[in-house]
Amino acid sequence: MSLLRYDATTNDWVIFAPERARRPHERAVRSEVDRSAQAAIGRCPFCPGNEHLTGPEIFAVRNTEASTGWQTRVVANKFPVLRIEEDHRRREEGTLYRVMGGCGAHEVVIESPDHDRPLAHQPVEQVEAVLRTLQVRFNDLLRDARFQTIIPFKNHGEGAGTSLHHPHWQLIATPVVPRLLRLKQAVATDYFDQTGKCLYCVLLADELAFGERVVAQNDHFAAVIPYAAHAPFETWILPKAHQASFGWMPAERLRPLAEILKTVLLKLYNGLDDPAFNLTVNTVPRGDEDKAYFLWHIEILPRLTRTAGFELGSGMSINTVLPEDAARSLRDVEVT
């Protein structure tokens, strides 16, 4: 059972997910799935044949009617940080403090039956199936009116915090809009109020005109390393036509998105020797799907450096690689 507490010094909610009844310092290591069960059986719960080891199946893409196998598979996270059964109403504790139940959802999207093949090396059809699966789950979760944002993300590699090798994504639905998204929303709304334009569309147009920070592009998407990237090789993939929500992306854009995502992941894989990375889908909170201020996009953060005291204490990032240098180096990476 988890809960959310309000940080009165940063106007922010923190999720508390004390999962097991062990001693506190042992609980400090978080697990995405039941690793003890996995270790006991010696089998991967995400591999075909071990479907009974996961939480209940929520959704799957299956190849053909004749086939009994699945192409992608969505299951409930066995140790969710948030879940639908919890109470999302706020309660006050004393004068400063507020708490609410850990209401939300936490799903795992198993990318493919392949235990060892990273997304960069999947056929583009499989990448497309993963993106379609994510969009289906994203839109379905939004039907629960208590959820304010749905965050699809992927952790690749131990350095990026993943504990399970079999490639997968996750979706977390939150009962509040997280602070960072509120900040981006406020900044972009302010820009829109001043100029009548979408900040991210202007940013993308500027990057395409300048060219030196562009990593790859096709007719519908562009991959750029932003002017003020917060970490080395941080790469964004943005649609070329305005669209506020990932959930509203037309079905015919899934293929070109799969193509550019595969290209970028391959360039990172080949150019940086399979780095650990975190990938998140940035999109508007519930109800802003038709708004003009925001452009949904993917952010990929390779974990090449470690944040230390200065960054944690100030919130200010130190980036050791200029975006122009990083983009040039990724443009030069062969991906055939």
Next chain:
Amino acid sequence: MSLLRYDATTNDWVIFAPERARRPHERAVRSEVDRSAQAAIGRCPFCPGNEHLTGPEIFAVRNTEASTGWQTRVVANKFPVLRIEEDHRRREEGTLYRVMGGCGAHEVVIESPDHDRPLAHQPVEQVEAVLRTLQVRFNDLLRDARFQTIIPFKNHGEGAGTSLHHPHWQLIATPVVPRLLRLKQAVATDYFDQTGKCLYCVLLADELAFGERVVAQNDHFAAVIPYAAHAPFETWILPKAHQASFGWMPAERLRPLAEILKTVLLKLYNGLDDPAFNLTVNTVPRGDEDKAYFLWHIEILPRLTRTAGFELGSGMSINTVLPEDAARSLRDVEVT
């Protein structure tokens, strides 16, 4: 040569410090000091006898007039992320972008001549000398009117991003107020405007009255795990009397601060098996030293978990240990 670029999507400055003329992906690993020089010579630049390996000495505490040795020593960081020679004036680049020179300062405080003894195991007199050294440098750096905030911090252990084993602190002076500090300032100012009280003094009074999240205290300071701690065993040390700036702490408080800091670090060391941690001093930006809205304090963040895609994408923290459980477990740790 470093520079700062403005992130128009988060209203935030990012420091770019491309240090060496290597290929970009090799530059991604940041070093605090010249590790190649260190490796070549096989000696620690922070150890007595190797003083010529560091940048110029800025300050030192020496034991007695008779002694030639030093107790603490402050040197310029050999590969500073910011430095005083750079131009702090903003320039516009196109419609969205702004840049400024990497103006600031970056100093290293060598804790003691001991290569292997962590701060927790230093005599309290030595901890006091370190804190006095930090305060002297903090106040001296503030004399440069271009610097908006001075951030003293310490990284302990590889998992906390340190690259040099010999115990040390750092101070970074920034030409802008970092976003996270602006946020805390805004939240606390708003609270003060509403209530006429310092948010952190109220928070501390509540914690002392409740008691269950208190780790340790003496007459002048208390160590607590805050109600909405963002990470397991995150511990704050706060003065019991209102004081907005670390620089203005009276000299007679250095000893009780050293005592509680040593106690907390020992409890973490013994209770969590010498965890990597980041420690930062939170204090007001330039000019707010006499203000009533903020209470300076130390934040210690053990690095027990790894932030992953959800936290990075949303800014929302997931904490796997309830503050009451963490505080109880640290209270029980013997530190004799």
